[in-house]
Amino acid sequence: MAEWEAPGTPPGEEPIWIAPLHLHHQDDEAWYVLDGLLCVRIGDEVVTAKRGEAVIVPHGTPHTFWNPSIETTRYLIIMQGQIHPLIEAIHRMERRDPEAMKELFRQYNSELLGW
Structure with a gap:
């Protein structure tokens, strides 16, 4: 589990994705909002969670x-299995082009679907 912050999306602009569209083959992932709002796309559905609410993705x-609002959002991210090591590996990457990212996701039993 880790506490993170996400900057807001300026009005009229495209969302600032915290992560590209992806999936984890064996690990569930969850978020608990401490302050602000957090939108989570789960398949074709979008869930907006506010302070005190949680979202789980199987x-x-x-x-x-x-973060759909202009205010900074603070949240807890709960990561199973390979998710935390994957995030650490992403932060260590020198080359973050789509092919390198797709390969890294594969190494952690996940799949990068969007970029």
């Missing part, structure tokens, strides 16, 4: 998430 489900 493994095998395409998902992404973003």
Whole structure:
């Protein structure tokens, strides 16, 4: 589990994706909003969670998430299995082009679906 912050999306602009569309083949992922709003796309559905609410994405489900408001959002992300090591590996990457990212996701039993 880790506490993170996400900057807001300026009015009229495209969302600032915290993560590209992806899925984890074996690991579930969850978020608990401490302050602000967090949108989570779960398959074809978009869920907006506010302070005190949680969202869970089961493994095998395409998902992404973003802060839809102009205010900074603070949240807890709960990661199973390979998700935390994957995020650490992403932060260590020198080359973040789509092919390198897709390969890295594969190494952690996940799949990058969007970029």
